[in-house]
Amino acid sequence: MPQPHILKITEIFPSIQGEGLRQGYPTLFVRFSGCNLKCPFCDTQYAWEEGNAYSTRQVIEEIIKLKHRFPAQWVCLTGGEPLLQGVAELVKELKKEGFNIQVETNATLFQDIPVDWYSISPKPANYFFHPEYKKKAKEVKVILTKDINFESIRRLREEFPEKTPLLLQPQSNRKWSMDLGMKILRQALRAGLKNIKLSIQLHKIYGLR
Numbered sequence: 001m002p003q004p005h006i007l008k009i010t011e012i013f014p015s016i017q018g019e020g021l022r023q024g025y026p027t028l029f030v031r032f033s034g035c036n037l038k039c040p041f042c043d044t045q046y047a048w049e050e051g052n053a054y055s056t057r058q059v060i061e062e063i064i065k066l067k068h069r070f071p072a073q074w075v076c077l078t079g080g081e082p083l084l085q086g087v088a089e090l091v092k093e094l095k096k097e098g099f100n101i102q103v104e105t106n107a108t109l110f111q112d113i114p115v116d117w118y119s120i121s122p123k124p125a126n127y128f129f130h131p132e133y134k135k136k137a138k139e140v141k142v143i144l145t146k147d148i149n150f151e152s153i154r155r156l157r158e159e160f161p162e163k164t165p166l167l168l169q170p171q172s173n174r175k176w177s178m179d180l181g182m183k184i185l186r187q188a189l190r191a192g193l194k195n196i197k198l199s200i201q202l203h204k205i206y207g208l209r
């Protein structure tokens with residue numbers, strides 16, 4: 001008998017989407033364990049190693065159970081890096097259950113799956129992203145780390161279509177990082193770059209996961 005596909009997952013929980021253009025919407029999160037990058041500023045380092053084994057069916061059952069008390073329409077696969085694991089079957093089954101699917105990814109990996117909203121966040125130092133995201137990303141989030149520079153922002157802005165928003169997201173809502181965001185935004189305006197906006201992590205202001 002074939003063994004069920006096993007996923008390693010840190011947590012499954014209801015919350016609001018705190019980041020990006022879907023900010024504020026009720027969402028059911030599946031946080032995958034493991035990441036192929038080890039960013040020093042990562043605010044989910046606990047997801048690098050910790051996790052439990054779930055079959056796809058167990059994840060779906062957990063999500064449906066959560067939906068009874070928190071009737072959200074969207075499921076967000078996050079991490080860690082969710083695309084390190086085979087998520088095609090999970091996405092297909094969640095779609096059959098009527099959910100919309102968001103994937104938050106560092107964009108180094110790509111899987112051809114029916115995702116409704118790719119929220120990508122290329123990481124320093126080289127801000128590499130898989131070329132498929134040029135068409136597929138609904139938003140590009142850039143974390144305002146201490147060593148970010150305007151040239152990285154300019155290059156990212158030029159590599160994506162103008163209709164794809166580029167969000168300047170402060171690192172853990174820190175003041176120095178917000179100030180950096182304002183500085184970069186002014187530089188972007190003066191340089192004529194389009195569709196760049198400031199962002200914030202709403203869930204941290206509300207004290208949510």
Ligand code: SF4
Nearest residue numbers: 035037039042080106
């Ligand atoms: S890519 Fe994201 S999850 Fe992975 S280490 Fe960097 S910040 Fe953390």
